[in-house]
Amino acid sequence: MAESTIPYSFTPGTKAKASEVNANFLALADGLDESREYTKTEVTKLESKLDEKINDINNSNALKDLSNTNFITNCIIDSPNGIASYENTTITVKEGLKVLISDGRNSNGTVKSIEYTVDADIQYTPNMDTEKRDLFISSSGKISSYDIKDVYITTAQPPIEHTEGAWYNPIDNIWKVTNNKGTTWTESNIIKIGTFETDESTITSIKTESPINILKSIDKQQIMNWLFPDYNTIISAPLETVQQAEYSGMLVAMGGTNYSNVEIANISVGSSSTDLVQVTYSRIGGGANDRQTLFVPVPLGYWFKVSGHSSTVVAFFPMKGVTHA
Amino acid sequence: MLKYCKIVNLETGLCKVGLGTNTDFYKSIGMIELDVTQSEVDNQWYLTEKLNTPEYEEKKAIKKKEERIYEIKIKLDELDKKRIRAMCEPELKDGEAGETWLEYYNKQISDLRKELTELSS
Numbered sequence: 001m002a003e004s005t006i007p008y009s010f011t012p013g014t015k016a017k018a019s020e021v022n023a024n025f026l027a028l029a030d031g032l033d034e035s036r037e038y039t040k041t042e043v044t045k046l047e048s049k050l051d052e053k054i055n056d057i058n059n060s061n062a063l064k065d066l067s068n069t070n071f072i073t074n075c076i077i078d079s080p081n082g083i084a085s086y087e088n089t090t091i092t093v094k095e096g097l098k099v100l101i102s103d104g105r106n107s108n109g110t111v112k113s114i115e116y117t118v119d120a121d122i123q124y125t126p127n128m129d130t131e132k133r134d135l136f137i138s139s140s141g142k143i144s145s146y147d148i149k150d151v152y153i154t155t156a157q158p159p160i161e162h163t164e165g166a167w168y169n170p171i172d173n174i175w176k177v178t179n180n181k182g183t184t185w186t187e188s189n190i191i192k193i194g195t196f197e198t199d200e201s202t203i204t205s206i207k208t209e210s211p212i213n214i215l216k217s218i219d220k221q222q223i224m225n226w227l228f229p230d231y232n233t234i235i236s237a238p239l240e241t242v243q244q245a246e247y248s249g250m251l252v253a254m255g256g257t258n259y260s261n262v263e264i265a266n267i268s269v270g271s272s273s274t275d276l277v278q279v280t281y282s283r284i285g286g287g288a289n290d291r292q293t294l295f296v297p298v299p300l301g302y303w304f305k306v307s308g309h310s311s312t313v314v315a316f317f318p319m320k321g322v323t324h325a
Numbered sequence: 326m327l328k329y330c331k332i333v334n335l336e337t338g339l340c341k342v343g344l345g346t347n348t349d350f351y352k353s354i355g356m357i358e359l360d361v362t363q364s365e366v367d368n369q370w371y372l373t374e375k376l377n378t379p380e381y382e383e384k385k386a387i388k389k390k391e392e393r394i395y396e397i398k399i400k401l402d403e404l405d406k407k408r409i410r411a412m413c414e415p416e417l418k419d420g421e422a423g424e425t426w427l428e429y430y431n432k433q434i435s436d437l438r439k440e441l442t443e444l445s446s
Contacts, residue, residue, distance in 0.1 A: 232347040236370050238339050246354065310367040315344065323350050 073111040073173055074102040074191060076211040083208035084135065084194055091135065091196065091203065093122040093143055101139045101191045102173045111173045114139045114189055128198040135196055135206070136166065136175075139189040148195060158185055166190065226321025233323045237314040239306055242273050247318040248300045255312030256291040257284040265308035267296045273303045282308075329356035330370065338375030365389075390444055397441045404434050 006027050008020040076083065078098035085092050100113040116139045124143035126133060133145040150165030159167055164179045166188070176185035194208035229250045237243060237251070245251075253265035264284055268276035284290045298304050298316075306314045329343040329351035340361050343351035360373040366384045375381075411426040418426045 230345075230347070230350075232345040233343070233350045234345040236340075236342040236344055238333055238341065238369055239367065241333065241339075313368045318350075323347065 072212065072214075073100050073113040074168065074175075075100050076191075076193060076209055077115075077214060078117075079211050083211075084206055086196060086203040086206045088202050089125050089128070091124045091126060091143070091206065093118055093124065093135075093137060093193070095119065095121050097137070097193070099137065099191050099193070101189045102168070102175060103189060105173050116141070126196070126198075126203070128200050128203075130198070131200065132195060132197050134166070134192050135194045136190040137193055144190065145196070151192070153192075158182055166192075168192075226319060228320055229317030230320045230323045231317065233318050235316045235318070237306065237316045239308065239310070239312055239314055242276070242303055242305045244273070245298045245300055245302050245304065245316070247322040249298060249316050249318040249322065251296045251298050251304055251306070252293065252315045252317065253280075253282075253306050253308065253312055254291070254293045254315075255282070255309050257309060257311070264292050265294050265306055265312045265314075267294055267304065267306050269296060269298055269302055269304045271302055276303060276305055326361065326373075327358050328361050328370075330359050330361055331356050332359075332372070338372035340370045340372060342370040394441065394444050397437050397444075401434060401437055401441075404430050404437075408434075 006024040008016075008024055010016050010020075076097065076099050078096065079094065080096040081094040083094060083097055085094070095118055097118040099116050101116055103112040103114045105111055116137075118137070118141065122137075122141060122143055124135075124145075126135075126145045130147040130149075132148045134148050134151045136144045136146070138144070146164065146166050150159075150163075152159045152165070152167040154170060155167065156169060156171045158169075158176070158178075159165060160182050163181050164177070165182070166175055166177045167185065168175050175188050175190045177188045177190070178185050192209065194206055196206040197204045251267060251269075253267060255264035257264060264282040265280065266278055266282070267280040268278045270276040279296055280294045282292050282294055284292065296304075300322075306312065329348060330340040333339045333341055340359070341356075342361055343356055345351075361370050362373045362376050363370050364376060364381075366381070366388050408427060408430045411430055416426055418424050418429045
C-alpha cells in the first residue's frame with residue numbers, strides 16, 4: 001500500500017484557498033479507500049490460508065478420514081442409518097453409509113483404499129431375472145448388482161465362463177468386473193454391501209454386510225479393562241481335577257495349613273490335558289499357621305490342574321474382555 | 326443354597342459354581358440354578374443331596390476333630406511360652422488364693438492335654 005500524502009501544506013498567517021483545502025480532503029479520501037481495499041485483500045488471503053490448514057488437518061486425522069490407513073480395506077466402517085432397505089422393486093442405500101473401497105496396494109504391499117460416504121439416500125431398481133443377487137456400491141455412488149453365482153471373492157485367478165460378474169482379487173486388493181464372459185476384466189472401485197432375493201418380480205429380502213468395529217485411541221481405557229479379572233463372574237474350580245479353560249482368565253488358589261508340612265497348592269498349566277507344566281509351588285513348613293494365595297493367568301483352551309491341601313479353595317476369574325463387563 | 330452351577334462329577338455331585346453376582350453371564354455359559362453346598366471337609370462345592378449322607382457326616386466329624394487337635398496344639402505352644410516367663414518372673418496371680426501364674430498355666434495345660442488325649446484315642 002502507498003503512503004498517504006496531501007498535495008498542499010498551509011503555514012500560519014496565510015489564507016487557504018478553498019480549492020486547495022478540498023484537494024487535500026480528496027487526497028485523504030483516496031488514501032482511506034486504498035487502505036480499506038488493502039485490508040480486505042489481506043483478510044481474504046488470511047482466510048484462504050486458514051482454510052488450507054484446516055483441510056490439511058482433516059485429511060490427516062484418522063478419526064475423520066480412514067483412507068490413509070494401511071490396515072483395513074474392502075469393508076463398511078459406519079452405517080448410522082443402516083445400510084440398505086427395500087420396498088417392492090426398489091432398494092434404498094442409506095445416507096451416511098461409509099465404506100473403504102479397495103484400491104490396490106502400495107509398493108510396500110500395504111493396502112490402499114478410497115473412503116466413500118453416501119451423502120443422501122440412493123434409490124436402485126435392480127435386474128430381477130435371478131433369485132439372489134449381490135449388491136455393490138462404487139466410489140462414485142453408483143449402485144449395481146450381480147447374480148451371486150457370478151461373484152467371486154477370494155480367488156487370485158479370474159473366474160471363467162460367466163457372461164457378467166464381479167471378482168475380488170485379494171492379492172492385488174482390487175475388484176474387477178466383466179461383461180464379456182471374462183474375456184476382459186476391468187478394475188472397478190466397488191464394494192459389496194449386501195445380498196438381496198427376488199421372486200423375479202419384487203424384492204423379497206435383503207441381507208446386508210456388517211460394519212466392522214474400529215478401535216480408537218479414546219477406547220484405550222476400556223481395552224485395558226478387558227485384561228483385568230471380572231470379579232462379578234467368579235467360578236469355583238474343583239481341586240485335583242484337570243480342566244480346560246472355557247475363557248481366558250485368572251486362576252486363583254487360596255490355602256492354609258496347620259502343624260504339618262503341607263504343599264498348599266501346585267498349579268499346572270498346558271496346551272494339552274496330558275502335557276501340563278507345573279508353574280507354581282507353594283509349601284508351608286511344619287508348625288506354621290499360615291495362608292497363601294497364588295495367581296496364574298490361563299488362556300482360553302488351555303488345561304490346568306490345582307493340586308494341594310484340602311483347605312485350598314480354587315477359583316477362576318474370566319477376564320472382562322470375555323464377559324464384556 | 327441355590328446357585329448357578331455346572332455338574333463336574335455326576336457320581337460325587339462335584340460342581341463348578343458361579344460365586345459372583347453376574348447371573349446373566351452364568352446363564353449365558355449354560356449354568357443352571359441348583360441346590361449346592363460347600364463341603365466342610367474339602368471346601369469344594371457339591372450337590373446338597375450328595376452331602377446328606379452318613380459318610381459325609383463322619384468325614385465332617387473327623388475334620389472337626391483334626392481342627393480341634395490343631396487348635397489345642399497351638400494353645401499348648403502359647404502356654405509353654407507363658408510358663409517360661411512365669412518361671413523366670415514368678416509372681417502371684419491371685420494374692421488371696423495364693424495362686425501363681427505358673428500354677429494357673431499348668432492347670433490350663435493339664436485340661437488341654439486331657440482333651441487332646443481323649444481326641445487322639
